[in-house]
Amino acid sequence: MNKSMLRCGLVLGVVVLVCLPALATERGIMLTAGTIYVNPSADSAKLSGIGRGREVAIVDRSPGWVNVVGTVDVNVDAADETTGDRNVTGWIVDKGIITPQTPDGDKIVFGEAFDSEMEASRRGGRRGAAQDALRLYARIPEYFPQSPLAAEAAYRAADIRWQYEAEDAATRPSSRERDPALRYQIDEEYMHNVMKKYPHTKWADLAAYHLIANKLCGDWEATAKCPEMEAGLYMKYAEEHPQSPKTPEALYKAAWRYSALIQIYTTENQPKKAEESEARALNTAKRLTAQFPDDTDWSDRGLRLIYMVQNKMPTWGNGLQ
Numbered sequence: 001m002n003k004s005m006l007r008c009g010l011v012l013g014v015v016v017l018v019c020l021p022a023l024a025t026e027r028g029i030m031l032t033a034g035t036i037y038v039n040p041s042a043d044s045a046k047l048s049g050i051g052r053g054r055e056v057a058i059v060d061r062s063p064g065w066v067n068v069v070g071t072v073d074v075n076v077d078a079a080d081e082t083t084g085d086r087n088v089t090g091w092i093v094d095k096g097i098i099t100p101q102t103p104d105g106d107k108i109v110f111g112e113a114f115d116s117e118m119e120a121s122r123r124g125g126r127r128g129a130a131q132d133a134l135r136l137y138a139r140i141p142e143y144f145p146q147s148p149l150a151a152e153a154a155y156r157a158a159d160i161r162w163q164y165e166a167e168d169a170a171t172r173p174s175s176r177e178r179d180p181a182l183r184y185q186i187d188e189e190y191m192h193n194v195m196k197k198y199p200h201t202k203w204a205d206l207a208a209y210h211l212i213a214n215k216l217c218g219d220w221e222a223t224a225k226c227p228e229m230e231a232g233l234y235m236k237y238a239e240e241h242p243q244s245p246k247t248p249e250a251l252y253k254a255a256w257r258y259s260a261l262i263q264i265y266t267t268e269n270q271p272k273k274a275e276e277s278e279a280r281a282l283n284t285a286k287r288l289t290a291q292f293p294d295d296t297d298w299s300d301r302g303l304r305l306i307y308m309v310q311n312k313m314p315t316w317g318n319g320l321q
Contacts, residue, residue: 026058028097029139031112036072036090040065047090048072051128052116053135056097059089066094099143106144110153113137117156134160141197151194155203158190162210176218178226185214205244212237212250222317224264224273231257235284248288248298255284255302259309260316267317281309 036047040062050056050070060067069089098105113136120130137160140153147153165186169175174183191207198204212233217226234254238247258281265274288302308315 026099027143028056028058028099029109029136029143030054030056030070031096031098031108034092034096036068036070036088036092038090040067040091042093044091048088050088050092051135052112052132053139055139056092058097061094062091064094065091066097067091106140106147106149109136109140109143110149113140113153113156117160130160130164151198151201151203154190154197155194155207158194158207159210161190162186166213174218178217178219178221178223180215180217183214183218186210188214202243202245205241206246208241209237209244209246209250220260222264222267224261224268227257227260227264230254231261231280248292248295251284251288251291252298252301252305255281255288255305256315258284259305262309263314263317278309282306285309 030050030052033052034050036050038045038047048070050072054071054073056066056068056070058066058068067090069087070092071085072088074086098109102108113133116126116129116133116136119125120133126132134157137153137157140147141150144150169184169186172184177183188211191210194207195204215233216230220226231254234250234257237244237250238254241247241250244250258277261277262274262281265271265277285302285305289299289306292299305315307313
């Protein structure tokens, strides 16, 4: 199933939920996994399970029970929640449905999303926890658009999607292509949405950093073109996002590429360009250590790079020990 069909499936699911009779005035988010029954009784037949972060439209209520139309999982693709989804009408226990009217609902959903994300990172963690986290994070800007957590939640959902696709991209034969245009391109839509909806925020800066990955070469093939181009991308990011948490990393990666060019140009018998690359590597690394001395993860690596370049130690290539 292609992405346009998947998006159509998502739109159709939303239409079904919002275009119900007038009685369906509430929509909610499942905080925890639940079970949909035929009747408002745990003794009745079970229709389906329904996972964390799934949406329900509330049709009717009975003491302790809620009649809902809920979207349930059917062979869900890790990176896209719409694969094989279907809507089921039935009864669920009236617990754990977060609506826009729930006090601190945004914080509660964010807490569950973060817990699911941590569960996904734990060895032997709950199956499908990362997908649960993705759905829960994605619901926050939709249900609580004015929440101070909305931008972060939107970014975290986009980041989980990106990680799924990046992992897939790394396994493809095209991942080693030198030309970025020939490599599998990770879907940028969700990152662009974060940048568009929450401009000039930390989360927009982080989203923009992800986009660099699609422009990198798979293999330099020991030529100067790729590291020159990639260093330029990281320098451009540092200039356009000076307050980003990723700016120290961007400066380091630019400096390292300039240092790699020293070996490449030396091998190509271009001493002037090798000398220029050395100066650019040192200047960029010194900028990093001066501008971000407290970011020890990257500034200390910058100091190491300065030491290696000044002492004519290779940072890339066959001479690297």
